[in-house]
Amino acid sequence: MNRALSRRQFLIGTGGLAAAGLIAACAMPAAPMEDDAAEGSGMTGELTIDMQYVPGKVTADTPVALHEILHIASEYEDMHPGVEVIFEEPFKATEAMTQPTYFRAGAAAGTLPDITFTYGLTFIYDKDTIVPTTEYLNQPNQYIPAGQPGSSRWLDQWFEDVHPIVLADGNNYDIPVGWGGPGLVIAYNKEIFAEAGLSGPPEKTYYDYYQACQQILDTGTIPVESTLLSWEWDRMVDYLVRAMGLFELIDINGDGFCDDVEQTRAAVAGIVRLDSPYWVEPTRIWKEATNYYQPGYLQMAQTTSAIGYGEVFMTGQTSMVWNANRIWPQLMELGGTDKFGVFNLPRLTNKLTPWGEEDPTWLIARGTESKTVTKTARERGHVDLAVDFLKFMTTPANTARLIHERLGTNLVLPTIKGLEDLEVDDDVKGLVSDYEADTAKPGFSSDRIGDWHFWYEWFSAIQAYFADDMTLEEMIQIQIDVLPTFIENFLVDKELHAEAAEWEKMQADYTPPPWGDYTVPNEPFVMPFNA
Amino acid sequence: MSVQTADAGLDSKLWSGRRRALRRNLTAFLFLLPTFLFLAIFMYQPTVNVIYHTLFRWDGFTVERYVGFKNFITMVNDPNMHIASRNLGWFFLGWMLQRISPFLVAELVFNLKRERSKYWYRTLFVLPMVVPFLVTIMIWKFIYNPLPTTGVLNRMLGSFGLEQWQTAWLSEPSLVILALLFVSFPWISGWPFMIFYAGLQQIPSEVLDASVMDGCNVWQRMVRIDIPLVVTSIQLVAIQTMIGIIQEFAFVLIMTAGGPAKASLVPGLLLFMAAFRGDQMGYGATIGVTMFIAIFILTLLSFRYTTSPFARTRRTRET
Numbered sequence: 001m002n003r004a005l006s007r008r009q010f011l012i013g014t015g016g017l018a019a020a021g022l023i024a025a026c027a028m029p030a031a032p033m034e035d036d037a038a039e040g041s042g043m044t045g046e047l048t049i050d051m052q053y054v055p056g057k058v059t060a061d062t063p064v065a066l067h068e069i070l071h072i073a074s075e076y077e078d079m080h081p082g083v084e085v086i087f088e089e090p091f092k093a094t095e096a097m098t099q100p101t102y103f104r105a106g107a108a109a110g111t112l113p114d115i116t117f118t119y120g121l122t123f124i125y126d127k128d129t130i131v132p133t134t135e136y137l138n139q140p141n142q143y144i145p146a147g148q149p150g151s152s153r154w155l156d157q158w159f160e161d162v163h164p165i166v167l168a169d170g171n172n173y174d175i176p177v178g179w180g181g182p183g184l185v186i187a188y189n190k191e192i193f194a195e196a197g198l199s200g201p202p203e204k205t206y207y208d209y210y211q212a213c214q215q216i217l218d219t220g221t222i223p224v225e226s227t228l229l230s231w232e233w234d235r236m237v238d239y240l241v242r243a244m245g246l247f248e249l250i251d252i253n254g255d256g257f258c259d260d261v262e263q264t265r266a267a268v269a270g271i272v273r274l275d276s277p278y279w280v281e282p283t284r285i286w287k288e289a290t291n292y293y294q295p296g297y298l299q300m301a302q303t304t305s306a307i308g309y310g311e312v313f314m315t316g317q318t319s320m321v322w323n324a325n326r327i328w329p330q331l332m333e334l335g336g337t338d339k340f341g342v343f344n345l346p347r348l349t350n351k352l353t354p355w356g357e358e359d360p361t362w363l364i365a366r367g368t369e370s371k372t373v374t375k376t377a378r379e380r381g382h383v384d385l386a387v388d389f390l391k392f393m394t395t396p397a398n399t400a401r402l403i404h405e406r407l408g409t410n411l412v413l414p415t416i417k418g419l420e421d422l423e424v425d426d427d428v429k430g431l432v433s434d435y436e437a438d439t440a441k442p443g444f445s446s447d448r449i450g451d452w453h454f455w456y457e458w459f460s461a462i463q464a465y466f467a468d469d470m471t472l473e474e475m476i477q478i479q480i481d482v483l484p485t486f487i488e489n490f491l492v493d494k495e496l497h498a499e500a501a502e503w504e505k506m507q508a509d510y511t512p513p514p515w516g517d518y519t520v521p522n523e524p525f526v527m528p529f530n531a
Numbered sequence: 532m533s534v535q536t537a538d539a540g541l542d543s544k545l546w547s548g549r550r551r552a553l554r555r556n557l558t559a560f561l562f563l564l565p566t567f568l569f570l571a572i573f574m575y576q577p578t579v580n581v582i583y584h585t586l587f588r589w590d591g592f593t594v595e596r597y598v599g600f601k602n603f604i605t606m607v608n609d610p611n612m613h614i615a616s617r618n619l620g621w622f623f624l625g626w627m628l629q630r631i632s633p634f635l636v637a638e639l640v641f642n643l644k645r646e647r648s649k650y651w652y653r654t655l656f657v658l659p660m661v662v663p664f665l666v667t668i669m670i671w672k673f674i675y676n677p678l679p680t681t682g683v684l685n686r687m688l689g690s691f692g693l694e695q696w697q698t699a700w701l702s703e704p705s706l707v708i709l710a711l712l713f714v715s716f717p718w719i720s721g722w723p724f725m726i727f728y729a730g731l732q733q734i735p736s737e738v739l740d741a742s743v744m745d746g747c748n749v750w751q752r753m754v755r756i757d758i759p760l761v762v763t764s765i766q767l768v769a770i771q772t773m774i775g776i777i778q779e780f781a782f783v784l785i786m787t788a789g790g791p792a793k794a795s796l797v798p799g800l801l802l803f804m805a806a807f808r809g810d811q812m813g814y815g816a817t818i819g820v821t822m823f824i825a826i827f828i829l830t831l832l833s834f835r836y837t838t839s840p841f842a843r844t845r846r847t848r849e850t
Contacts, residue, residue, distance in 0.1 A: 100810075295702075315681075459790075463791040467703070
């Protein structure tokens with residue numbers, strides 16, 4: 001029984017295993033060859049897409065399965081025999097912080113689909129991995145009926161202030177989906193509001209919103225469930241950047257979008273200053289606003305996709321919840337619009353800070369959802385096919401179908417023309433009319449500057465400041481100390497040192513800064529209605 | 532000349548003996564080869580790779596830039612590393628005590644007279660091992676829930692009329708480390724318990740009988756006999772615990788993500804965030820290599836200064 005294996009038997013065995021391994025390796029899918037590229041040179045072939053969700057499946061991110069894109073793809077395939085649209089299951093890296101890693105890993109490994117999603121293209125360093133789209137956006141969209149916006153030039157389909165992003169080199173690189181808008185909304189509990197004597201959502205400013213919070217707090221109920229994600233602060237910064245006339249100085253190419261290069265340039269040139277009112281005042285206000293948050297908001301700081309987010313609100317322990325988009329389906333099951341309502345993120349006005357405007361224009365979130373054609377499509381000869389599919393997908397008719405379906409999971413608003421008659425739920429209709437997308441302006445979105453390290457320091461300093469372990473001045477100083485490291489790394493990574501020398505010279509143009517002799521105040525902010 | 536010829540003959544004999552031995556063991560070597568190949572590819576190569584990348588600024592995807600020892604200098608001067616190391620010191624003390632404390636329980640169970648009682652207590656103490664640690668973490672997150680109506684701990688305090696003690700346990704920078712150390716209370720961890728219990732069982736019965744004859748009380752027996760004789764078990768638990776603590780990040784990540792305000796940040800979490808959130812692979816590798824060196828040195832020191840009496844006796848006999 002204990003017979004030793006002879007050398008001959010051993011060699012035969014290992015040789016057989018090696019041969020089997022070789023055959024298996026040959027059978028594995030190979031990288032695309034030239035022949036494949038030739039196959040896809042026309043409007044045929046397999047078009048691969050990462051939609052940012054899994055069509056037809058319920059996942060943590062999409063509690064209601066989304067099927068409409070499958071129907072649209074099927075119709076497209078019927079129109080184009082020889083085309084097969086394949087939806088790839090996204091790698092679980094759909095949040096803004098992890099998407100760049102996902103994208104770059106895919107680019108390095110050659111596994112990106114022909115079309116993938118982006119978050120405003122701000123983090124993708126290597127433009128060779130994505131295809132410029134300006135040329136295509138200037139072409140007619142043959143899927144739009146003649147005479148309608150976009151039929152002679154695809155770009156005209158979007159509202160002027162939410163048209164596709166232009167990066168610093170003057171090129172477009174993405175195709176926004178036909179929706180955008182608030183992205184985040186606040187849901188409220190109508191019963192708790194009524195008990196506090198509030199007949200409906202607060203008026204459309206932060207002043208009114210905080211006043212409502214105070215009124216609810218006075219009745220003994222916790223007003224808001226929120227986390228330390230920076231939405232509240234970020235939107236206030238957006239309004240002050242606009243109010244102080246800085247947006248136009250930062251947005252050098254005038255596309256209405258301040259990308260990472262433009263924002264870093266502004267930091268080098270002294271336009272972006274972390275000790276200026278637009279950065280500091282929202283921080284002070286925000287600290288005071290956390291008095292309206294549920295206890296333990298500092299620990300529930302990581303993400304709203306975490307298990308349990310929204311539970312405090314859904315169990316009736318708070319009257320409002322930020323970022324209600326994700327839990328909208330659950331709210332509809334728990335009581336529907338009889339019990340819950342939604343309203344837009346408020347606007348910051350001069351009733352709360354003298355640096356604000358009296359009646360600012362609504363600001364709209366930009367670059368939150370868009371598609372980009374990748375180098376995979378270029379290598380496989382699928383660029384024309386990919387763009388053609390996106391033209392089909394973003395027509396008003398198809399966008400309306402996708403928006404309708406998404407209203408079940410996310411509250412989204414159209415960013416393209418031709419959807420004025422969109423039939424939506426009454427509550428959501430209120431949002432649509434609030435935004436008046438043709439007059440809304442894009443926000444500044446401060447998160448397009450700074451790397452992970454900068455934002456980690458920012459976040460930790462905010463926590464220390466909110467926990468009264470640090471003064472506002474110390475907190476701001478920490479951020480000021482970290483910024484140069486980010487800028488230096490950014491310039492090295494993007495090879496922008498030559499440009500940076502020019503940017504520094506611009507500093508003289510902006511002195512004295514529009515904020516005069518403002519200094520960081522350490523005294524706490526007091527809500528005007530409590531003063 | 533003749534001496535050289537004799538040497539050459541000896542060499543030749545030696546080589547032919549080695550060749551014979553090699554031929555005899557060839558099959559065994561060939562069988563071992565795949566294992567070593569996999570070890571080299573999946574264990575040694577990544578380790579060497581990590582050490583190599585400490586010298587580079589690299590995001591994991593694009594071209595790496597050689598920076599010499601800059602990453603190490605950055606790490607030494609990094610305030611986050613100072614905070615993380617200080618926090619780790621507190622965790623080290625707390626968790627080490629937690630892991631060693633089951634020794635007392637093992638001692639108690641070992642001294643029970645009835646075998647049936649011993650059996651049931653052993654089972655009871657080892658049973659928690661089957662609960663995945665992630666589940667334990669989720670349970671404790673629930674216990675620490677900051678809301679007075681939902682959090683188990685806060686509700687308990689409320690029911691005892693101690694509302695003034697209710698707090699957000701994981702949101703207070705001054706409390707968070709204590710709160711994390713308190714997780715899994717009463718810390719009767721199954722694995723150290725089993726190691727200690729097995730160690731106690733190895734003590735020769737003659738020694739225990741002699742201690743009874745000499746009139747040792749329980750305390751004297753534990754201090755003078757049991758601890759010295761199970762020191763290798765304690766050493767094993769201590770080294771494993773030390774390695775675990777220095778490498779720790781998942782528990783802290785899930786509970787607090789190092790917050791609030793870095794109050795629970797640890798080097799392992801800093802490594803994770805630098806490498807996988809910040810794409811600073813070179814810097815992450817530097818922290819990792821430093822942690823490896825720290826573990827290596829502490830393990831050597833532990834072997835040097837904690838030796839079982841058996842080993843000491845053996846060494847004395849040999850000399």
